[in-house]
Amino acid sequence: xxxxxxxxxxxxxxxxxxxxxxxxxxxxxxxxxxxxxxxxxxxxxxxxxxxxxxxxxxxxxxxxxxxxxxxxxxxxxxxxxxxxxxxxxxxxxxxxxxxxxxxxxxxxxxxxxxxxxxxxxxxxxxxxxxxxxxxxxxxxxxxxxxxxxxxxxxxxxxxxxxxxxxxxxxxxxxxxxxxxxxxxxxxxxxxxxxxxxxxxxxxxxxxxxxxxxxxxxxxxxxxxxxxxxxxxxxxxxxxxxxxxxxxxxxxxxxxx
Amino acid sequence: xxxxxxxxxxxxxxxxxxxxxxxxxxxxxxxxxxxxxxxxxxxxxxxxxxxxxxxxxxxxxxxxxxxxxxxxxxxxxxxxxxxxxxxxxxxxxxxxxxxxxxxxxxxxxxxxxxxxxxxxxxxxxxxxxxxxxxxxxxxxxxxxxxxxxxxxxxxxxxxxxxxxxxxxxxxxxxxxxxxxxxxxxxxxxxxxxxxxxxxxxxxxxxxxxxxxxxxxxxxxxxxxxxxxxxxxxxxxxxxxxxxxxxxxxxxxxxxx
DNA sequence: TACTGTGAAAGAATTCACAGCC
DNA sequence: GGCTGTGAATTCTTTCACAGTA
Numbered sequence: 236x237x238x239x240x241x242x243x244x245x246x247x248x249x250x251x252x253x254x255x256x257x258x259x260x261x262x263x264x265x266x267x268x269x270x271x272x273x274x275x276x277x278x279x280x281x282x283x284x285x286x287x288x289x290x291x292x293x294x295x296x297x298x299x300x301x302x303x304x305x306x307x308x309x310x311x312x313x314x315x316x317x318x319x320x321x322x323x324x325x326x327x328x329x330x331x332x333x334x335x336x337x338x339x340x341x342x343x344x345x346x347x348x349x350x351x352x353x354x355x356x357x358x359x360x361x362x363x364x365x366x367x368x369x370x371x372x373x374x375x376x377x378x379x380x381x382x383x384x385x386x387x388x389x390x391x392x393x394x395x396x397x398x399x400x401x402x403x404x405x406x407x408x409x410x411x412x413x414x415x416x417x418x419x420x421x422x423x424x425x426x427x428x429x430x431x432x433x434x435x436x437x438x439x440x441x442x443x444x445x446x447x448x449x450x451x452x453x454x455x456x457x458x459x460x461x462x463x464x465x466x467x468x469x470x471x472x473x474x475x476x477x478x479x480x481x482x483x484x485x486x487x488x489x490x491x
Numbered sequence: 492x493x494x495x496x497x498x499x500x501x502x503x504x505x506x507x508x509x510x511x512x513x514x515x516x517x518x519x520x521x522x523x524x525x526x527x528x529x530x531x532x533x534x535x536x537x538x539x540x541x542x543x544x545x546x547x548x549x550x551x552x553x554x555x556x557x558x559x560x561x562x563x564x565x566x567x568x569x570x571x572x573x574x575x576x577x578x579x580x581x582x583x584x585x586x587x588x589x590x591x592x593x594x595x596x597x598x599x600x601x602x603x604x605x606x607x608x609x610x611x612x613x614x615x616x617x618x619x620x621x622x623x624x625x626x627x628x629x630x631x632x633x634x635x636x637x638x639x640x641x642x643x644x645x646x647x648x649x650x651x652x653x654x655x656x657x658x659x660x661x662x663x664x665x666x667x668x669x670x671x672x673x674x675x676x677x678x679x680x681x682x683x684x685x686x687x688x689x690x691x692x693x694x695x696x697x698x699x700x701x702x703x704x705x706x707x708x709x710x711x712x713x714x715x716x717x718x719x720x721x722x723x724x725x726x727x728x729x730x731x732x733x734x735x736x737x738x739x740x741x742x743x744x745x746x747x
Numbered sequence: 748t749a750c751t752g753t754g755a756a757a758g759a760a761t762t763c764a765c766a767g768c769c
Numbered sequence: 770g771g772c773t774g775t776g777a778a779t780t781c782t783t784t785c786a787c788a789g790t791a
Contacts, residue, residue, distance in 0.1 A: 270718075271760065277717040281696060295772065304698040308762055315774055323773045324769040340717045341724025348716070355615035362611050363712065365696065371716050409723050410716065433726060434719040436712075440537060440621060442560040450722040452715050456619065456692075459708050460604070460627050460666065461533040461596045463690040466706040467665050468597025470689060527782065551750065564784055571752055579751045579790045 268339070272313040278303050279310070280336045286329045295326035347374035349408040349432070351423050352415030353383055353393055356438055360414055361389035374406040379419070396423070403430040410434045417441045424451075524595070528569040534559050535566070536592045542585045551582035603630035605664040605688070607679050608671030609639055609649055612694055616670055617645035630662040635675070652679070659686040666690045673697045680707075 268276075282302045286294060296314075300307040314321070314332070317339045321327045337343060348371050350360050357376070360366075366373055376393045378384075383393045394402050403411075411427040413420050413435060420439035427435060428449055437443055437453040445451055524532075538558045542550060552570075556563040570577070570588070573595045577583045593599060604627050606616050613632070616622075622629055632649045634640075639649045650658050659667075667683040669676050669691060676695035683691060684705055693699055693709040701707055 269760065273718055273721050274714060277714040278698065278711075280717070281713065282698065296774095297772085302698065304700070306762075308764090309760090311772095311774065312761080319774065321773050322769065323767070324771050326772070339721070339724075341720040341727075342717065344724075346716075346720050346723055355618050359611035359615045360712075365713050366716070369713050369716070370720075410719050434723055436715055436719060442534065442538065442558065444560070448726075450719060452719060454710055454712075454715060455534075456616075456710075457537065457621050457625050458530060458533040459692055459710060460602070460622070460625070461536070461598065462529055463666050463692060463706060463708060464597040464602050464626075465529050465595070467602060467690055468595075468600075470704075471597075525782070553750090562784075564786090565782090567751065568753080568783080575752065577751050580749045581791070582750070 268316045272316055273340070275303070275305060275309075275313050276317070276336050276340060278305075279313070280333065280340065283329055283333045283336070287333060291329055293326050294329055294332075296321070299327070342370045344370075346371050346409045347407055348372065348410045348412060349375040349377065349399075349403055349406075349427070350412045350414060351377045351396065351399070351427070352413065352419070352439075353378040353380075353388055354414065354416075357414040358388060360412060361391065371410070374408055375402050377402075396426070399423075399426050400430040403427070403432060408432055410436065413437045413439050413443075415439055524572045528572055529596070531559070531561060531565075531569050532573070532592050532596060534561075535569070536589065536596065539585055539589045539592070543589060547585055549582050550585055550588075552577070555583070598626045600626075602627050602665045603663055604628065604666045604668060605631040605633065605655075605659055605662075605683070606668045606670060607633045607652065607655070607683070608669065608675070608695075609634040609636075609644055610670065610672075613670040614644060616668060617647065627666070630664055631658050633658075652682070655679075655682050656686040659683070659688060664688055666692065669693045669695050669699075671695055 279299060282299060283294075286302075296307045296311045300310040303310065311321075314327070317335055320331055320335055348366060350357050350373060353361065353376055357378070361373055361376055373389065373391060376388055376391050377396045377399055378393050379396050381395060384395045385392050387393075402408075408430070409432065411424075411432040411434070413423055413427075415423050417439045420437065420441045421443060424435060424437070424443045424445060428445060433448060434450045435443070435445070435452070437451055438455075440455055440457050443451050443453075535555060538555060539550075542558075552563045552567045556566040559566065567577075570583070573591055576587055576591055604622060606613050606629060609617065609632055613634070617629055617632055629645065629647060632644055632647050633652045633655055634649050635652050637651060640651045641648050643649075658664075664686070665688065667680075667688040667690070669679050669683075671679050673695045676693065676697045677699060680691060680693070680699045680701060684701060689705050691699070691701070691705065691707045693707055694711075696711055696713050699707050699709075
């Protein structure tokens with residue numbers, strides 16, 4: 236995973252801070268959903284949406300887990316973080332579940348997205364139908380290149396990056412997507428942050444430094460490729476290694 | 492991450508297998524590195540490469556950790572998984588470290604990459620300079636559209652997807668990148684797998700079903716956006732703040 | 748002195764396994 | 770009988786804190 240989730244999350248669960256009498260609250264609870272579970276909820280949501288389209292009305296944890304590629308205990312635990320909406324002996328009502336996951340993920344409101352950097356990737360993102368259809372309308376595009384200013388991409392005219400603060404404020408951008416070359420990314424990030432954007436999706440291969448209250452997630456192709464490379468290498472080593480009754484050269488168990 | 496990592500990894504580390512006297516070798520090491528650490532090693536590598544370019548020769552765990560956005564204890568532990576290459580009282584030699592991380596990540600060999608699906612994203616990927624420069628030459632491109640066959644994209648002519656098996660074998664593709672529409676992704680994946688590709692990077696918003704021995708990582712924009720949405724919502728809730736005895740804004744029960 | 752390397756402790760996430768309900 | 774929801778057990782990850790060393 237690959238997310239850049241700084242240790243500086245700003246909002247951190249504080250197990251038991253004496254003194255600060257937290258009015259046992261939303262904060263706690265919302266935050267009580269483990270990060271890992273949130274990511275999976277989004278996956279369940281997609282699978283469930285597919286089910287709705289197919290006319291499926293009810294689904295068991297086993298089935299849903301299979302379709303989502305996780306094990307069923309994990310799925311049930313994940314769902315239990317958001318409440319108890321299943322029926323014992325029966326399963327979950329697909330539409331009900333969709334509704335609750337959407338609510339928890341905050342998808343009941345629209346989140347306007349700004350894409351910064353209209354190169355190859357920026358174009359692809361601006362044209363990516365998956366954003367608007369899922370409640371993430373692309374509200375603004377930015378680039379440094381003055382020649383691009385005013386040119387519509389995916390139906391939206393590109394703004395010059397110098398206007399980022401005003402435009403983001405006007406259009407109530409809540410999520411910024413950085414698709415610039417790496418050299419520009421930190422500066423762009425700083426501008427987004429000073430424009431009030433608190434959630435950033437970063438495609439540039441750099442580690443962004445942000446204040447604690449800003450949430451950054453990153454999508455880093457090089458890192459993903461290198462992780463795969465690691466696995467390729469591991470495989471090669473295994474193949475090379477003699478394996479005697481299921482136990483590799485060094486006690487690594489190959490097939491239990 | 493958000494990585495699709497099958498629970499079936501086939502190879503499992505068993506802490507202490509009696510009998511097999513481990514000649515503490517690479518394989519042992521390789522698999523002993525936690526998945527989470529592997530992802531970070533790739534990040535350290537990039538930061539370090541930047542350092543090399545700037546002429547930095549030595550770096551402390553504190554500095555490197557700062558630049559990579561992690562804490563220094565974690566960094567040292569991560570590096571300790573690959574060996575002890577630092578000097579107490581001094582720090583790490585940047586080039587030495589680069590060398591060792593590259594070795595561990597399997598970057599000493601080239602990994603030929605095939606991109607399937609030459610739409611917006613596929614184009615962006617085929618033209619993405621970061622792949623080849625980092626040891627991942629794009630070796631093949633595929634698409635269903637016969638009109639694209641033979642058209643060069645990023646310098647490489649597109650092949651028809653029906654030729655995937657032969658072309659992948661010929662060009663020794665070790666990593667497949669799926670950038671097709673979701674409907675096509677599973678079929679493409681199956682073809683890649685039967686062509687012998689064991690590592691897949693999936694951009695399509697679907698959960699791929701693969702045999703245990705295949706490693707899949709996924710990059711899922713919708714999921715990333717939704718995770719950010721969750722955080723936007725959490726922030727809003729916090730800001731709104733008021734919680735009346737355990738019941739949040741929209742009826743979320745915060746504390747029973 | 749200034750830093751690494753690492754056991755041991757703490758904290759998260761995952762999985763087990765079963766009580767409880769339909 | 771079949772399936773959910775969840776404490777308890779387990780495994781994985783992070784952090785602490787300090788011994789060890791150039």
